[in-house]
Amino acid sequence: AQTVTQSQPEMSVQEAETVTLSCTYDTSESDYYLFWYKQPPSRQMILVIRQEAYKQQNATENRFSVNFQKAAKSFSLKISDSQLGDAAMYFCAYRNGGATNKLIFGTGTLLAVQP
Amino acid sequence: ETGVTQSPTHLIKTRGQQVTLRCSSQSGHNTVSWYQQALGQGPQFIFQYYREEENGRGNFPPRFSGLQFPNYSSELNVNALELDDSALYLCASSLGGGLSYNEQFFGPGTRLTVL
16 A cells, blocks of 8 residues: 655744755555645645656746655655745645546645744 | 535534535536545545546545536535544545546535534
């Protein structure tokens, strides 16, 4: 069975600084996707960034980038130039390349941004 | 374009009762997934409906059941409520059933409290 582990329950960053959130996963599949989702206090889950396992290049979306280490089964999220609006719970998630959209989530990292 | 909506926002039930939660998918989407998010945890996949058929299920007992209607809206029914069913219930809609990747869009959730 696939698992996702986030070992940092809480993180804090100063506004305009850079922070990295960690995630490890376990799978025996070769075709899969990895995601970072943001869940602000209003609760609606928002996709931040996606990485396909077959792609060697790390995904980037504006201030958000990932470090995908396939052999080590590691998938960290880097947030550059942190903003107050980045404060939220961040979830790492895994999806098989198979026939459902089933996402397996980690337990989340609560990110605080200090002004 | 209308996003994913869920009703009700909050619900309080007593142990042993039955509850129905509702989800309207984003316009054009034919796939709905349901997740249970206990306090302080990541969401857990309950099941997915694609074109009115269940096509994927997580590790939840049969008292968790669902429906998808011709307009692709969906219901989650939980019978014989237990205290541990207290959680935020999220639905997510997407296109295509999962055979290829399509982004899932989450609703704001229904907070269920079982007393």
